[in-house]
Amino acid sequence: MIYTVTLHPAMDKLVFVNGFVPGGLNRTDKVVFRAGGKGINVSREVRRMGGKTTAMGFISGATGKKIARMLLEKGVPCDFIEVPGETRTNCKIIDRKTGQCTEINEFSPRLSASDLEEMEKKIRTNVKPGDVVVFSGSAPVDTPKDVYRKWIGLARDQGALTVLDADGELLLEGVEGHPTVVKPNRKELGVLLGKSVDIVTDDVIRSVRAFLTDDMRMIFLTLGPQGAVLVERDNVIFTPAPDVNVVSTVGAGDAMAAAIAVGLSNGYPASEIMNMAVEAAGRTISEDQDM
Numbered sequence: 001m002i003y004t005v006t007l008h009p010a011m012d013k014l015v016f017v018n019g020f021v022p023g024g025l026n027r028t029d030k031v032v033f034r035a036g037g038k039g040i041n042v043s044r045e046v047r048r049m050g051g052k053t054t055a056m057g058f059i060s061g062a063t064g065k066k067i068a069r070m071l072l073e074k075g076v077p078c079d080f081i082e083v084p085g086e087t088r089t090n091c092k093i094i095d096r097k098t099g100q101c102t103e104i105n106e107f108s109p110r111l112s113a114s115d116l117e118e119m120e121k122k123i124r125t126n127v128k129p130g131d132v133v134v135f136s137g138s139a140p141v142d143t144p145k146d147v148y149r150k151w152i153g154l155a156r157d158q159g160a161l162t163v164l165d166a167d168g169e170l171l172l173e174g175v176e177g178h179p180t181v182v183k184p185n186r187k188e189l190g191v192l193l194g195k196s197v198d199i200v201t202d203d204v205i206r207s208v209r210a211f212l213t214d215d216m217r218m219i220f221l222t223l224g225p226q227g228a229v230l231v232e233r234d235n236v237i238f239t240p241a242p243d244v245n246v247v248s249t250v251g252a253g254d255a256m257a258a259a260i261a262v263g264l265s266n267g268y269p270a271s272e273i274m275n276m277a278v279e280a281a282g283r284t285i286s287e288d289q290d291m
Helices: 038-048 061-073 113-126 147-157 168-177 186-193 202-209 252-265 270-285
Strands: 002-006 010-017 028-036 053-059 078-082 088-095 101-104 132-136 161-165 218-222 228-232 235-239
Touching (some): 002 113, 002 252, 010 061, 028 038, 038 061, 038 252, 053 061, 053 113, 061 078, 132 147, 147 161, 161 168, 161 252, 168 186, 186 202, 186 218, 202 228, 218 270, 235 270, 252 270
Parallel strands (some): 002 132, 010 088, 053 078
Antiparallel strands (some): 010 028, 088 101, 218 228, 228 235
16 A cells, blocks of 8 residues: 655646746636645556555645545545645646746645644554555645654554655655655755755765665655656666656656655566656656646
């Protein structure tokens, strides 16, 4: 089983335009409403790849209930915790001409200490040896920055493998929990190393390797148009970006995280996980997204 945990879910409103003009009049080509949040995106892709998954996280109000219904209608099981307030709606303006996405994100309801404790209980109760748990995305205001570190430890105590895909302090604290795989993009890699990274050099690889432990097996670097690099203690794999027509880059990183989780769940070698991740990202960025 692959569990995903989303602290910061959303209803994504995907607005497609042909040539976005900032400050000008833009007419929509297509509008799609889709259950969003990084963990939810991962669960959706795992299901698409034939994996067994459950999306966990926090939902609020009518929008949260609609997200749960949308996922269930598409065959994605979910086990959400309801909290007061209203789940946010995020607008993503996707320019078909350039493939660029402009995002306008709302705030999420705050999570109380008792809300977080309830999620800890779910992890202890549901997660079994051999499962994979994906912790990804940002967190509502005032959420403790060590939340992923604590939950990674809980999942590991249950015998599960873990994937971390986060930024800022959530990432810096999270790696201290020694997740099985960390998946930073270029910006997040800069946070991890404490300096900006323009290209992945041998020195960068050595710095990345310093984070690896017996528990943390891989660091999977996603570099957008420059491809991806998977770093293990005694192995480095580079793969160029897929040669596809880019419709939108929304969800590409989450598709890669899903492939990583599926690969871990099936015990695949690093080379197979890399191939799956790049293929999943290529499929995601080259097609319209309608869920």
